[in-house]
Amino acid sequence: MRLRLVPSETNINFFRFAGLTFGASVVAVIASIILFLTMGLNFGIDFRGxxxxxxxxxxxxxxxxxxxxxxxxxxxxxxxxxxxxxxxxxxxxxxxxxxxxxxxxxxxxxxxxxxxxxxxxxxxxxxxxxxxxxxGPKVSGELIQAAILAVTGALVAIVIYIWLRFEWQFSVGAVAALIHDVAITIGLFSLLQIKFDLAIIAALLTIVGYSINDTVVVFDRTRENLRKYKTMPLVEVLNLSANETLSRTLMTSTTTLLALLALLFLGGDVIRGFVFAITWGVVVGTYSSIYVAKNVVLMLGVKRDWSGTDKPKGNKFADIDA
Structure with missing residues (x-):
């Protein structure tokens, strides 16, 4: 007997309030950018010298x-x-x-x-x-540049991977979700003035990896259902895919959060900022894979037939199943 956090026949309409959820995400990202530009970050010794x-x-x-x-x-x-x-x-x-x-x-x-x-x-x-x-300040400045390059490089590599594995619309949706997660996390650190050091950069990279993993699972099921239900409207295919992977998403998020919450409350001051960043990232990453990435794909539309004689032009790797 397998444990399921949600019934197998679950049929939640994730697009019922699509305008509200996506609009809230856009507002949150813009607010985070404003907070970063006005309040800045509470840089730790790694970045301040x-x-x-x-x-x-x-x-x-x-x-x-x-x-x-x-x-x-x-x-x-x-x-x-x-x-x-x-x-x-x-x-x-x-x-x-x-x-x-x-x-x-x-x-x-x-x-x-x-x-x-x-x-x-x-x-x-x-x-x-x-x-x-x-x-000194010179070394600290070099660390800031290296941190920015690390996060940017991770985002670029993920965009290329998603583009090769799926269609370009999925790639745009994935990178939108990642930017959403990173921006809101930085905005929260700016708002609360939590110490921002190299450990937080590691946490941001971990968030990027976790979020894209969750997004790829939904996208992979979406691609399968697009081939299976060729006449079903795209919005229904995306909803079906999200519902079919919902149990897996909640199971992964819940077990991860259990470990993170234990570290957050019992791990001590040394790792608290790092764990807090990842805990927050798991929450927003799960949210963005459903309410941000899929909304972008729905707005852009997707080519429905990827059969052998009608492959996407300019993207010969789109049907790779790796």
Whole structure:
């Protein structure tokens, strides 16, 4: 007996409020862009520059105690992570502390670093500081450019893949859904001023992968049904395909969210921003695969007959079943 989150005979009309849902998505994307341009993002140390201090101690590292000691110095954004390595000795406990660049400085000053060291020595007298490194504005700027290229490259590669696998209309629908997901996620981070660092870039790429996977499942079933029901109106074919894949969509989203919510509430501050971004991305990705991608395909229309003698011109790979 298989578990189904929705009955097999489910027939939800996803296009009943197509104008409202698609219009809301357009408004949300525009609002996100405005928020990004006006409020900006709360960039972390990776993008703003700062100083990294490596510590070693024979005592176990208490991240909470470290953070409490440094917070008293009012240095702004502080990141503390414990470093694990199988080559470390049993009594070698290593942590990495990152401090954002102070106003008017490219990195933390000697006085600031000394104050941090003294504060940590109050917590753990055995602590040592084997390395101090700074990330200047130039490196931070290069990281921002690399992050933009990574996200843009992922979107371009996905567009090419969808175009080869399906029709160009599906490719446009898929990229519209991806832009929707990424833009709204960035807008939410801008609105809430959640720290935006390289971990969030990784989360955005994960969102792109998750969203396109869900979209491809719906599109693949749509292509099958377009061949099977040659006279059925396109809107009904899209509805049928969404309903047939709804159980799979909800099952995947629900199981993913269960793991993410556990990490969100129990994973700690270090990964909370990353997990929050992916959690939000799973929700909007599931929404966009149904209410954004399919709406775009419906507006553009699709060639109904892909049989051997009438293949789409200029797209000889459209019928590849890979």
């Amino acid at each position: 700062g100083t990294t201090i490596r510590t070693e101690s024979v005592q176990s590292i208490d991240v909470g105690a470290y953070r409490e000691a440094i917070d008293a110095l009012d240095l702004g954004d502080i990141s503390i992570t414990e470093v694990f390595d199988p080559t470390f000795r049993d009594d070698q406990n290593v942590a990495q502390i990152r401090i954002e660049a102070q106003p008017g400085e490219e990195s933390a000053s000697t006085e600031t670093i000394l104050a941090v060291e003294q504060a940590l020595q109050q917590v753990d007298p055995s602590i040592t500081f084997p390395a101090v490194e700074s990330v």
